Amino acid sequence: MTAARSEKIGYGLGDMSSSMFWKIFSYYLPFFYSNIFGLSLEHAAVLLLVTKLWDGVSDPIMGLIADRTTSRWGRYRPYLLWIAVPFAVAGILTFTTPAWGYSAKLVWAYATYLLMMTVYTAINVPYGAMLGVVTDDSRERTVFSSYRMFFAYGGSFLALAIFEPLCDLFTRDIEKMDTARAVAAQAGGWQAAMIVVGTICALLFLLCFRLTRERVVPSESLSAGGQSVLSDMKSLAGNGPWWILLGVAVAALLFNSIRGGAAAYFFKDFVGEDNLLGGSMILTCGAFLAIGEIANMLGVVLAVPISLRIGKRMTYIWAMAVSGLLSIAFFFMPATVAGCWAMVVLQIVISAAAGITFPLLWSMYADVADYSELKHGHGSTGLIFSSSSMAQKFGGAFGSALILWLLASYGYDTSGAAVQNGEAIFGLRMLMSWLPATGCALAILLVAVYPLNETRIREIGEKLALRRAANK
Template sequence: MGKIKTPLSEKIGYGFGDMSSSMFWKIFSYYLPFFYSNIFGLRLDQVGVLLMVTRIWDAVSDPMMGVIADRTRTKWGKYRPYLLLMAIPFALSGVFLFTTPAASPTMKLVWAYVSYIMMMTVYTGINVPYGAMLGVMTDDSDTKTVLSSFRMFFAYGGSFIALFAWEPICNALGGYSTPAGWQHAMIVIASMCLVLFLLSFAMTREKLHTESTSSIGSDLKSLVKNAPWWILIGAALCSNLFNTVRGSTVAYFFNDVIGPDVHLNLGKWGFLFYAGLFLSIGEVCNMVGVALTTPIAKVLGKKTTYMLSFVALIVLSIAFFFVPKTGYWWMIVLQVVISIFTGIISPLVWSMYADVSDFAENRDGTASTGLIFSSASMAQKFGGAFGGYAVMALLAAFGYNTAAGAVQTAEAVKGLWILMSWVPAAVAALAVVIVFFYPLTKKRMEKIQEELAVKRNL
C-alpha cells in the first residue's frame, strides 16, 4: 500500500491531459483524410501515402521520446515539464495542420507533409511523457488504476465533445465545405486543448523519483522469443485496423451516401444526422463497452471474450451492408452495438499485454513491461498507418471523386458501403483466426500467477 496521497483535483488534472490529446487524436483519425482529399485538395493516392508515412514516423518516434523524457531531470520532474513546454507548439501545429495555403499543388503537398509530421512529433512529445507520468505520480497500484480510469473517462469525454461539435463549429465559422471553416474550427479546438494542457500541468505533481536500470538487450531477446506477444501484436493490429477503416470511412460515407440534410425525429425532437453525431454515439457506446469488459472477461476469460466480440463484429459489420440507404435508425443501432463490442476489446488488449508481461517474467525472469507496452502502442500505430492508407487506396480503386459537390458513381457509392461493412468484417475474421492461436487462456494464466506469486515472494 502506498503512502502518497492523490487529491481529487490531481486526478481531474491528470484526466485533462488526455482529454486534450483525444480531442486532437479523434479529429485526426476521423476527419483528416476527408479534409485532405475533399477540402485541402490532395489526390487520394497522395493522402494514402501521406497518412502512412506520418503515422509510421509517429510509431517510431514514441520510443525516442521515451528515452528523452526518461533522461530529463528538472525541478518539475521528468515528464511533467513537457505538458507546459509542448502545449503551445501542440496548439499551433494543430492550426497549421488544418490550414490550406493558397499555393501550387506541389507546395500544398510539401505543406501537408511538413505540418502533419510536425503535428505528430509534437503529439508524441507531449503524449509519451504524459503517459509515463502515471508511474511517478503515486506508488499505490490502486491509485494508478483510479488515475487510469480518470484518464480514460476524460479521454472519452474529450473525444465526444470534439466529434459532436466539429461539424457544427465548421459550419458556424465559415462552412463545412470551405478551408476557412476547418481552420477556424481548429483554432477553437486548439485553444481548448492549450488550456487543458496548462491546467493538467498546474494540477498534477510528480512525487516519485525513479532511475531506469534495466538492460534493453536482454529484454529485447526475451521479447522476440515470446510467442504470445507476437500473436497479440497481430491481434492488436487487427483491432486497430478495424477501427481505422470504419472510422476514416465515416466522413466520406456521410458526405456521399447519407447527404448533408438528413433529419431524424425522436418523439418531439428532430435532429440532424451527421458524421460527428454517428461517431460520438460510438464514443459513448465505447465507454459502455469498456465498463462491461471486466465482468465479462471474469466469466469467459480474456481470450474467449476477445474472440466472441470479434465474431459479433463480423456479423454486425456484414449486417451494415444490408441496411437500406434510408435505414438511418438501423445504422444507429448497428453503430451502438458495434461500438459496445469495440469498447470491450480495447481495454482487453491492454490487459492481455499485461498477461504477456507476466508470462515473460515467469519464463525468462524479465518483466520488460515498459518495452512490451511501448511495442504495443507502436503496433497499434502501424495498424492505424496501414488502415489509413488502405482506405485511401480502396476509395481510389472504387473511383471515388474528391471534387467538391461531385456526384459519385454507383460503383464509388457501393465502395463506401463495402468499406463500412465487408472490409471491417474481413479484418475481424482475421483477428479471430489470429487469437485462436493465443495460448494464454484463463486456466494457463491462473497457473502462471500462482508460480509468479511464489517467485516474487522469494
C-alpha cells in the same frame, strides 16, 4: 497501491486530450486533405501512410528515451508538462492551408503532419507508460485504464460534437462568396476550429500532469545506465505476449480507423445530407460518430465488471466478435428512414462492444511489462507501452491509406458537386462493413492464443512484489 479517484480522473484527462486530436485526425484528415486542402486521393493516401509509418517507428525510440529520463516529477510524467503546448501548435499547423502552388502545399502537408505525429509520440508514449508506474496492482490498473478510456471517449465525443459546428461557425455566409473566396474561407474555418480544439487539448494535458503521480519504481533503474538499449531490444524481441498484443492492436485500429475514416464519405455520398430520422431529425456524419463515442463510454463502464467475472481475454474475444458480426450487418442497411434508424442502433451496439476492448488492451500491456520485468530482471515500461502507440499508428496508417486507395480504385469523384457511380457507392458500403470486420476477426484469433491469463498474472504480481521489496 490504491490511488485517489481524483488521480484516476486526472489520468483520464490525458487520453481525453489525445483522443480529441486522434479522432479528428482519423475521421476528418483524409477528407480535409482531399476535399479542403486540395490534394489528390493518391497523394493524400501516400502522405497518410508515410507519415504514420514514420510515427510508428519513432514510438520505440521515444519509449527508450522515456525509460531513461530522470526528473523531480518522475520518468514519464514530465513530458505532459513539456510537450502540451507544442502538441496544440502542431495540430493547428497541420490543419492550416497555405495559399501556395500544389507542389509547395504537398511539401507543407508532409512537414506539418510529420511534425504533428512526432509531437504526438513525444507526449503520448510517456503518458501511456505511466499506467505501469501509477500502481502495481493488475486490477487497479484495469480501473485506471477504464477511467482513461471513459475520458478518451468523452473527449472523442466532445471533439466530434463540436468540430463540424465550429467549422460552420467560422465559415458563415460562404454561399454568398465567389468560388475562390469560398475555398479560402472554408480552409480558414477548419484552421480556426483546430485552434479551439488545440487549446482545449493543451489545457487537459497540463491538468493531467498536475493531478497524477508516479509511484512504482521498477526493480532496475534504466536511467542509471544499468541496461543497454540493445539488451532492451533483445528482451522485447523475445517477449511473446508483446508480439501478440502488437498484432491485436494493429487489427483493432484497422477496424476503427476504416469505419471512422470512411464515415464522412459514406454520409456525403450514400446517406445524403437530407436523410431524415423522422420529424426534423437528420442523421449527419458528426451525429453518427458522436453517438458511437457515447456508446464507447458505456462499453468502458462495462469492461471492469465483465472482465472480473470472465477474465480479460474472454471478454475481449466476445466483445470483438459482436463488433465484427454487426459491422457485416451494416452492409445491408439501405439509405432510407428505416435504414438510418437501423444504422444508429448498429452503431450503438458496435461501439459499446468496441468500447469494452480498449481498457482491457491497455491493462494487458501493463501486465506484459510486468512479465518482461520478471523474466529479464529490469523494467522497460516505456518501450513496451510505446508498442501500443506504434500499433495505433500502423493500424491507422494502413486504414487511412486503404480508404483512399480503395476510393480511387472504385472511381470516387472528389469534386464538390459530383454524383458517385454505383461502383464507388459499393466501395463506401464495403468500407463501413466487411473490411473493418476483417480487423475484428484477426484480433480475435490473436487474443485466443494470448498466454497471460488471470492466474499467471497473479503469480507474476506476487513474485515482483517480493523482488521489489528486496531491492528497496
